[in-house]
Amino acid sequence: MFNSPLPSASELPSSRQLLRSTAIALATAMGLLVTVVMPSEYAVDPTGLGRAMGLTQKGEIKISLAQEALADEAAAKVAMPAPATTVAATTVAPAPVPQVAVVEPAKPAVKPAAKTDEVSLTLKPGEGREIKLEMRKGTVVAYEWSASGPVNHDTHGETYDAAQGDFHSYNKGRQVNGDKGELTALFDGTHGWFWRNRTSSNVTIVLNTAGDYLNLKK
Template identity: 85%
Template sequence: VDPTGLGRAMGLTQMGEIKITLAQEALADEAAAKNAAPAPAAASAIIPATVPAPVQQVAVAQPAKPAAPAAKSDQVSLTLKPGEGREIKLEMLKGSVVAYEWSASGPVNHDTHGETYNAAQGDFHSYSKGRQIKGDKGELTALFDGTHGWFWRNRTTGNVTIVLNTTGDYLNVKK
């Protein structure tokens, strides 16, 4: 049940559906192996009694495995025209950590910040700011569930290209 739709938006609903499908496939494979045994009538009588236990074990054990090694890596680039500002955000859960490094072909102003899901206009937390710099690197730890990332503005008279590299625990990249 996902009354707010947050589970689907964060990809949790899809992960659950995939895990259920995988569990059902594993049970079908197990049932097929038992049906190939010499006593098929006895095996089919046993299968309904044993099916619920593996489903519960798989459903309980599976979610813990993907949560630990959820590290992703991405490289994203964008080009800003003179006066233009744009941002790249990572969808992250509270406590998630991302190592990042970005570089720009010319000096830019930047604001590293985050917003909770469904935040009001102008409601955000700023992690760091800089003026007329060509890069930054470090770790970003999400203080809350939401989007966390970088806003850049080009105050030069020429185009500036920015390349962002991220590695860590995040759900997706939004450009």
Template identity: 85%
Template sequence: MFNSPLPSASELPSSRQLIRSTAIAFAVAIGLLVTVVMPSEYAVDPTGLGRAMGLTQMGEIKISLAQEALADEAATKVVAVAPAPAKPTPAPPVAPAAAPPVAAVQPAAKTDKVSLTLKPGEGREIKLEMRKGTAVAYEWSASGPVNHDTHGETYDAAQGDFHSYSKGRQVNDDKGELIALFDGTHGWFWRNRTSGNVTIVLNTTGDYLNLKK
């Protein structure tokens, strides 16, 4: 039987070469963690490359799906108890009518009409940049049932930190008045849980700075 000769000491990698190879492998691993794993799994993108490659959006969708799953699970366990109707109180005496105050000049309201189409399983949002205390009248309709969440975030909000105004599951439309509780972005998130495309049309009128899709 032929036995291959053992390599000589000069043919083996030196300690310096091993350390260098280890350092290179470590640097590559850190680079992949920061540019690929963190954006795609946790929506954390310190370098900005993840968003440029579409990985950060993937991570945001994963986080949104996880939050929605938790909300759906909680909704099946919690039964809301309706408050007892309040007893009617006698009407107070009518005071003499005062002179009407002089109406303040209000800024012209903005009006927008936008639409978007969701593929099966897809979720998207439309936001309004609003100041605290301003109000917007809205109405939207969908060609099929969707899950929705009307919510807002402050300008410096952390990932997943938001205030929910209202939400619903498998509905085709909604309308009302959105009053901003703080400076920031306020709007709507929809998700299509059907097997076909769903088109949503949103109409907004009120005091807001701009609309973002």
């Protein structure tokens, strides 16, 4: 490794030179403080050079901004809202519920149970017979009849005081073996069926009825 030779005593600065260098450095630093640092940072310009170089104006701007920031901070503290006052909750009693009277619906009138009947009759050749129901106006009867052979029939009704041959025909047929449906009374009286056997043999007829009628007559 190459080692540099130590300087000789004659090459080293003397104490006077060191003091001079230190004095120059100190003077330079003081000059910079007075002419540059103080004008630019604190707007202090004892020599006037700082304003000439525009440094004093910068310092004034810095100080103005700092003062405005302090003023804004103080204003914000003054404008802070006071803590909210706790208001005790007031308990409001619920309004009384009006009592509503419960009205029970009227019960429908109990209708009497429907009457039911099953009857039969036998017609000889050429014979005619009838079965009648006593009914009030507007009442209804469901019926069904069947015959062992073809017969002529007439479903009709008569008022209680009807003259001979005065009746109302609901439906009729010739040479049929049965019929079914509903019979609605158009008036108070007797309502039913007339059959005639036009064959050469006996014919048995079976009739079933169910509905609102007073009685059955053969």
